[in-house]
Amino acid sequence: MLLGIDHLVIACPDPDAAAAALERELGMDAADGGRHAALGTFNRLVWLGDTYLELIGVFDRTLAERSWIGAPTVRALDAGGGLATWGVATDDIEADVARLNAGGAALAEPISGERSRPDGAMVRWRLSAPRELGPERPPFLIEHDPTAAEWSPGERAARAAEVHPLGAPVRLETLELPTSNVPASIATLTRTPGIRPFRPSLAGGGARDAAVGGQTLRLRPSRVALPTGSWPVATIHLRAGPAAGAAAGRSDAAGGRSDATAGAGAGVAAGAAAAPPARTVELLGCRFVIGPVR
Numbered sequence: 001m002l003l004g005i006d007h008l009v010i011a012c013p014d015p016d017a018a019a020a021a022l023e024r025e026l027g028m029d030a031a032d033g034g035r036h037a038a039l040g041t042f043n044r045l046v047w048l049g050d051t052y053l054e055l056i057g058v059f060d061r062t063l064a065e066r067s068w069i070g071a072p073t074v075r076a077l078d079a080g081g082g083l084a085t086w087g088v089a090t091d092d093i094e095a096d097v098a099r100l101n102a103g104g105a106a107l108a109e110p111i112s113g114e115r116s117r118p119d120g121a122m123v124r125w126r127l128s129a130p131r132e133l134g135p136e137r138p139p140f141l142i143e144h145d146p147t148a149a150e151w152s153p154g155e156r157a158a159r160a161a162e163v164h165p166l167g168a169p170v171r172l173e174t175l176e177l178p179t180s181n182v183p184a185s186i187a188t189l190t191r192t193p194g195i196r197p198f199r200p201s202l203a204g205g206g207a208r209d210a211a212v213g214g215q216t217l218r219l220r221p222s223r224v225a226l227p228t229g230s231w232p233v234a235t236i237h238l239r240a241g242p243a244a245g246a247a248a249g250r251s252d253a254a255g256g257r258s259d260a261t262a263g264a265g266a267g268v269a270a271g272a273a274a275a276p277p278a279r280t281v282e283l284l285g286c287r288f289v290i291g292p293v294r
Contacts (some may be wrong), residue, residue, distance in 0.1 A: 002096065002194060005175060006089035006142050008236065009069065010284050011076035015044040015055040017285050022046060022055075025281050026288060027166025030055065034115040035125070040064030042075055043115075047159040048238070051172045051215070054085065055284070068140075069097035072133040079231035082285025085133040085140065086175065087214060088193050092145040094195075097128045105192040106130055107141065114148075122150035130192055135177055135232045136185070137268025166240060170290070172233045174209075174237035176218040182208055185219050231285060238290040 012018035019030030033043035033054070037134060040063025046053040056073050064070025069085070079098040090096045093110045101107055110128045117123060129140035144151040164170050177187040186208060189195045201207035206221045216237075226232065278291030 001091055001256060002141075003091060004212065005051055005172060005215045005217070006087040006144075007054050008086045008172075008175065008234075009056055009073070009084045010286060011073045011081050011084040012057055012284055013081065015042065015057045018055040019044045019046070021283060022053075023165055025283055026290060028164045028170055029162075032118045034117045035059065036067075036069065036113070036115055038063070040070045041060035041067070047162060048170050048172050049160050050089075050156060053236075068127075068129050068133070075134065076231055076285070077230055080285055083135045083177075083234035084232045085135070085137070087127075087140045087142045090141050090143050093126045093128055093141055096141060100192065100194050103191065103194070105194070107192065110141075110143075117149060123150050124148040135234055136179060138188055141193065144266045164240070168240045168242060169272050170240045172215055172236065173239045174204075174216040174218050174235075176207075176220055176235035176237065178222040178232050178234075179219050180222045180225070182206065182219050189217070189219075209243050233285065233287055235287040235289060238288065239292065240290055241292045249263075258279040268274050 010018070012230050014031070022028050022030060028046050030044040033045045035042040040058055040060035041056050042059050043057070044055045046055065048110075050220045056069070058064045058073060058077065060076065064074050072084040097105075097107045097110055099219060107128045107130055110126045113125050113127050115123045124145040124262050126143045127140055130138045133140060146152065149155070160169075162169060177185075186198045187209070190198075195212055198210045200209040201209040201218055203209075203218065203220070206215070208219045210217050218235075220235075222232075278289070281288045281290070
């Protein structure tokens with residue numbers, strides 16, 4: 001079952017500098033990430049409950065150009081950086097890939113991946129990607145190993161309770177992607193990751209929304225063609241405030257994701273500061289819109 005948006009992969013020339021910029025401009029803290037030794041990439045992570053922003057860089061271009069995550073990262077970096085790709089969480093990747101491929105998707109057979117953290121702990125997952133990744137292409141599917149680092153009940157509860165430097169928990173509410181052809185994008189996303197139905201968005205302007213777990217994917221028509229060599233600018237809508245821990249959760253009966261996030265978020269309400277005012281910041285090749293929980 002698809003659970004929600006797992007993470008957004010943001011290509012950065014220097015993930016450490018990107019982490020510092022996010023804290024300075026948005027008041028969000030980045031945790032240590034690690035290295036994908038076989039993929040040529042390394043990262044820092046900004047946790048938003050069980051969803052996260054992956055600030056990804058390249059340490060070996062030759063390796064990266066041949067790897068599933070490195071290739072879209074290199075393309076994004078060559079165009080100035082920004083959203084390289086994104087992932088959707090699942091609690092049964094084998095079954096979801098088989099079901100989607102039977103319906104016409106073109107997802108690869110699931111593969112295992114791992115990342116070594118600076119503390120020596122290993123993070124492990126299973127992943128299936130379409131033939132090509134990018135902000136205008138379908139996302140990959142990922143299933144995390146709950147017996148490895150970062151996905152134990154204790155670690156999940158700790159980050160669900162995290163209060164960022166801005167003074168409150170933060171959650172991803174909506175990923176807004178520009179597209180030159182909304183109907184074609186809807187058809188692709190319906191077929192490959194199985195996201196449906198899309199409905200007219202309250203944002204207007206011909207945009208269409210679909211639920212992905214407790215979050216929203218928005219397709220926004222591009223009114224102007226991208227100049228050659230430029231990269232699409234994704235808009236990342238975030239919500240901050242004492243109640244954010246209970247917002248934009250996932251439906252994960254097997255792993256208890258919704259319960260872990262909501263319960264811990266409620267627990268920090270008394271100690272968290274009032275929600276910051278809404279604002280928009282252009283940063284890291286993306287547009288961040290952060291506002292209080294409604």
